[in-house]
Amino acid sequence: MLDSKLRFILQRCVVFGQAKQVHGQLVVNRFNHLESVLVHQTLLLTKEFSRNVVNYVRRILKGVNGLDSFSWGCLVRFLSQHRKFEETVGVYIEMHSSGVPPSSHAITSVLRACGKIENMIDGGNSIHAQVLKSGFCGCVYVQTGLVGLYSRLGYIEMAQKAFNDIAEKNTVSWNSLLHGYLESGNLDEARRVFDELPEKDVVSWNLIISSYAKKGDMGNAVSLFLVMPLKSPASWNILIGGYVNCREMKLARTYFDTMPQKNSVSWTTMISGYTKSGDVQSAEELFKQMSKKDKLVYDAMITCYAQNGKPKDALKLFSQMLESNSDVQPDEITLSSVVAANSQLGDTSFGTWVESYITEHGIKIDDLLRTSLIDLYMKGGDFAKAFKLFNDLYKKDTVSYSAMIMGCGRNGMATEANHLFIEMIKKKIPPNLVTFTGLLSAYSHSGLVQEGYKCFKSMKDYNLEPSVDHYGIMVDMLGRAGRLEEAYELIKSMPMQPNAGVWGALLLASGLHNNVEFGEIACSHCVELETDPNGYLSHLANIYTSVGRWDDAKNVRDAMGEKKLFKTLACSWIESSV
DNA sequence: ATAGGGTTAG
Secondary structure, eight states: OHHHHHHHHHHHHHHTTOHHHHHHHHHHTTOGGGHHHHHHHHHHHOOSOOHHHHHHHHHHHHHOOSOOHHHHHHHHHHHHHTTOHHHHHHHHHHHHHTTOOOOHHHHHHHHHHHHHSTTOHHHHHHHHHHHHHHTOTTOHHHHHHHHHHHHHHTOHHHHHHHHHTOSSOOHHHHHHHHHHHHHTTOHHHHHHHHHHOSSOOHHHHHHHHHHHHHHTOHHHHHHHHHHOSSOOHHHHHHHHHHHHHTTOHHHHHHHHHHOSSOOHHHHHHHHHHHHHTTOHHHHHHHHHHOSSOOHHHHHHHHHHHHHTTOHHHHHHHHHHHHHSOSSOOOOHHHHHHHHHHHHHHTOTHHHHHHHHHHHHHTOOOOHHHHHHHHHHHHHHTOHHHHHHHHHTOSSOOHHHHHHHHHHHHHTTOHHHHHHHHHHHHHTTOOOOHHHHHHHHHHHHHHTOHHHHHHHHHHGGGGTOOOOHHHHHHHHHHHHHTTOHHHHHHHHHTOSSOOOHHHHHHHHHHHHHTTOHHHHHHHHHHHHHHOSOOHHHHHHHHHHHHHTTOHHHHHHHHHHTTOHHHHHHHHHHHHHHHO
16 A cells, blocks of 8 residues: 555656655665666656666666566666667676566567667577576567567578467567568568558558668559558658659658658658758758757758758758757767768868767767768878778778778879778778779879779779769879870760860860860860860960960960850861861 | 668769
C-alpha cells in the first residue's frame, strides 16, 4: 500500500523534474527498492537524448545493491532508442559482467544495436547464445529481434531460420523478415513475403514501397502507395525520397505539397533534393518557411550552400545554428560540411578552430570529417597535418586518397601523388575520375609529359572515361611543353564537345609559345563558347604583338566589346583552320 | 520494423 502511494508520488516528482531530490530522499529513507521506478520514469520522460540523464542513471545503477534487471534494461533500451549503438552494447556487456540477468527489453535493444553496427555478427551470435540459455528463446519479441539482427547484418538465411522458429509470428516478425530480403536485394522474394503476409500493417507497406522507390521503380511504388489502406507520414516521405533520387523535383514537390502531415523528414528530403539539382533558391525558401528546425534540416541547408558554391552562406547559417539556444548542436556530420565550405574559401585557420571545438564538445572525428580536414589542410599547404590525419584514418578509401592526390596535384608534388596512387592500387582501392584529375594535374604542374600521357592512357584500364576536365589538363600539359600540334590533335579526337576550358588551355599555351596559328583557332572557339570574350581576345592580341603583327593586334583590340566584329573574325579563323 | 543530414574536381 505504502509502496504504491510512494510510486505515484515518485512519478509526479519526476514529471516535475525533481528526480534528483527524490532520489536523495529514497536513499535516506532506505527505499532503495524503489529506485528502479525512478530510473524507469526518468528515462521514459526524457524525450531528447541527454548525456546528463545517462550519467545520472548509471550512477544510480552502480549504487543499487542486488540485481536490478529491469533498470538496466531501461537504460539499454534508452541508449538504443537514441541511436547510441556502441554505447548500448557497452552497457549491455557491463550489465552482463555485473552478473545482472538481461530482461527481454535489454535483449531486444542490444540486438537492434548490434544490427546497426558493422561487423557485429560475432557480438550478435554471442547474444543469440545467451538467449538460448536465458529462457527467452520462446519470447516473440526476442525471437523477432534475432530476425531483425540477421536481416540487418545481411545473413538472410539465418534470419529466415530464426523466423521459422517463431511459433506465433506477429506482424513485426514478418516485417523483419521482409526487411531482410529487401536488404539482401532480393526484391522478388521480398514481394513473395509481402504477398504472403497475413496482416500487413503500415510498416509492411512502407517497406515494400521504399524498396521500389530506392530502385527508381516509381511506377510500382506509386501504385502500391495508392492502394495501401492507411498512409503514414513515412509513406509520403518515401515517395518524395524516390522522386528526389530520380531528380524529379516537380513530382516530389507535388507530393510534398499534398501530404496531409508534413514532418521534418519531409522538409529535409525536399531540401536535399534541391541541393542535388542545384536549386539553392527553392531549398532556401523551404528552409525559411519551416517553423521548428531540427539539426538535420540545418545540416541539409548548410550542405546545400557548401555544395553549390556558396561557402559564405554555409558559414553564416552555421554560426546562426551555434547562436540559437535551442537543442540543435553540430556534430561530426555538420562539421564535415562546414569544413568543406571553409576549404573552398581557403581558410586553414578554421581547421584549428574546428579541432578545438571537437575536443571541447566531445565530438568524434570519423573518417568523413577527417577527409574534409585533409582537404582543408592540403589546400592550405599544411602537408604535415594532412598526412598525419590521413595516416590516422580508420579506413582509407577512394575519396580520402583522392583528396590527398588532389592536394599533391595542386602543389606540384608529382612524386608523392604517384606514390599515393601506387599505394591505393596495391590496396585494391579503385581510383575514380577525381583521382585522375589530381594525378594528371600533378604531372602537368611538374612538366612530366611522358608520365602524364601514360597516366591518361591508363584511365581506361580502370574503366574510366576521361571527362572534359581531364582533356583540359592534358591540353594544358602538352601545350605548356610546346607540343601544340599534339594538343590540337587531342582536342579533335575528343568524344565530347570541348569546352572553353579546353580551348582556353590551348590559347594559353599558344601565348606561351607565340604561336599564331593555334592561338587563332583556340580563341575563335573560346569566343563562341563564352559570353564575355574580352579576356580571350586580349590574349590573342598579345600573341599578334609578340610576333610583330601590329595591325592584327589592333583589329582584335578594336573588336573587343563589339560582338559583330569578333563574330566575323571568328568565322574567318575557323574557315581558315579547316 | 519503415521515411531525413556528411568527405575529394569543376
